[in-house]
Amino acid sequence: MAMSSDLFKGTLQTIILNLLAQNEKMYGYEITQKVKLITQGELLLKEGALYPALHKLEAEGFLETSTEVVDNRLRKYYSLSQNGEKEMSYKLEEAKEFILNLQLLLNIKPNLA
Amino acid sequence: MAMSSDLFKGTLQTIILNLLAQNEKMYGYEITQKVKLITQGELLLKEGALYPALHKLEAEGFLETSTEVVDNRLRKYYSLSQNGEKEMSYKLEEAKEFILNLQLLLNIKPNLA
């Protein structure tokens, strides 16, 4: 990643799982571009961070893969397994708690609701 | 730290600087208790994380120290230097950006305003 330094450490898995929850199936390069788009270029997800994270999530049984060849280039699609959906829900709640606590600690106005 | 896993990685310096911006001077143990109180025990700041972080911030010139003896026990008070105040402002803005981007990526409703 880049720019905002290492604040995103620890959130990468949550981000990946959440994107896959919203998109059904995605391939690695697509994820990097999606993240870049959503954050307007402020977060640049590097291959050295992404691919090991994907492999780990797959090894843990949270992701399933299928490959396609497009324009003579390989695409490895990832999608959430059932366990992956559970893990995603869990990590999302955890992230919400994290954000609230961080806002409290930094004295930032928290979400109204 | 504990509980919410390693989500807080990368935010510790920002948290410390911000607490010192709000409290003028604090000692290490006090910081751990303050964090525990604010997060209702969800974030437990460990000495192995806190003290190295304080030493690093001091070495970088962001913190100044003074010692006092209370009840025969040493207290090492930390306070923000001028550079520390600047750094705090910078890191706070960075943290706000981070939270917004994270909320966007996780499809969580961001702060209204």
Add this chain to the structure above:
DNA sequence: AACATATACATAGACAACATATGTATATAA
């Protein structure tokens, strides 16, 4: 009196995450 817990500092070593750098390969734009 003995023991555990709270207060208060500190460091050594392990681990995990992410960054940097590098590698392969095809397609397209300049």
Add this chain to the structure above:
DNA sequence: TTATATACATATGTTGTCTATGTATATGTT
């Protein structure tokens, strides 16, 4: 022809935090 975009992957290094350990005093419990 060269650079950039697409698309995968891994080896190595750095860094932050955690675990564990150490010292020492004060207080609360049994």
